[in-house]
Amino acid sequence: MRGLTIEQAAEKAEIKLSYFRYLMAQLNGTTMDLRSPPVTGERARRYSPQKLAAWMAAGKPLPSSESAAPSSGTGGSHVVATAHRAENGSGWVMTLQNPSHTVEATSLKRAWEISRVRAAESLGADPESVSIDFQVQYPKKAAVLLGEFQDLAAEARKLQERADQKRLQGLQQLRAAGWRQQEMAFALGLTPQRIQQLLAEG
Numbered sequence: 001m002r003g004l005t006i007e008q009a010a011e012k013a014e015i016k017l018s019y020f021r022y023l024m025a026q027l028n029g030t031t032m033d034l035r036s037p038p039v040t041g042e043r044a045r046r047y048s049p050q051k052l053a054a055w056m057a058a059g060k061p062l063p064s065s066e067s068a069a070p071s072s073g074t075g076g077s078h079v080v081a082t083a084h085r086a087e088n089g090s091g092w093v094m095t096l097q098n099p100s101h102t103v104e105a106t107s108l109k110r111a112w113e114i115s116r117v118r119a120a121e122s123l124g125a126d127p128e129s130v131s132i133d134f135q136v137q138y139p140k141k142a143a144v145l146l147g148e149f150q151d152l153a154a155e156a157r158k159l160q161e162r163a164d165q166k167r168l169q170g171l172q173q174l175r176a177a178g179w180r181q182q183e184m185a186f187a188l189g190l191t192p193q194r195i196q197q198l199l200a201e202g
Contacts, residue, residue: 003048005046006021013056018133022078022133023060024047077125078133079096079132080096080133083137092104094132099119101119112132181195
């Protein structure tokens with residue numbers, strides 16, 4: 001079975017993508033790595049649906065060495081925050097939870113940078129090891145439109161998965177009918193290497 005992209009895996013795990021990336025950075029390369037074996041020609045490793053399901057069923061654990069020392073090493077500390085534009089429209093306000101801080105700055109990026117420093121000071125950690133996972137509070141109309149975008153994007157990903165499956169089935173039928181990979185590639189406007197990769201994934 002073809003693996004999941006990181007976006008699909010995050011959605012399946014019901015975890016915000018930025019935080020999911022943070023979690024996977026701690027798991028990747030360990031015995032708890034959820035990724036499928038690498039595929040030639042594929043830029044990013046995909047995630048195994050079976051490993052992901054098992055990880056979720058186990059309560060989404062992290063390696064013991066990371067969880068025992070969350071503020072040190074490459075895993076770092078994860079701080080949740082919200083951000084919104086100041087009422088006068090001249091800057092941004094970022095509110096951190098655990099440690100609790102409120103930061104005001106002229107730009108969202110600057111508010112994020114200061115928040116990392118403040119959180120690091122409270123945690124006694126290096127700012128580079130602190131990850132600020134912030135949720136932006138949008139104006140109501142923009143929030144509705146962006147929410148609709150996310151819903152449509154999720155539908156599009158599902159349709160793309162179905163389309164990819166149909167293409168694979170079509171290629172398998174052509175192979176069963178005696179077509180060579182070069183013939184499939186020329187007919188479909190793909191490279192023979194891509195045809196080989198698609199068939200190997202199936």
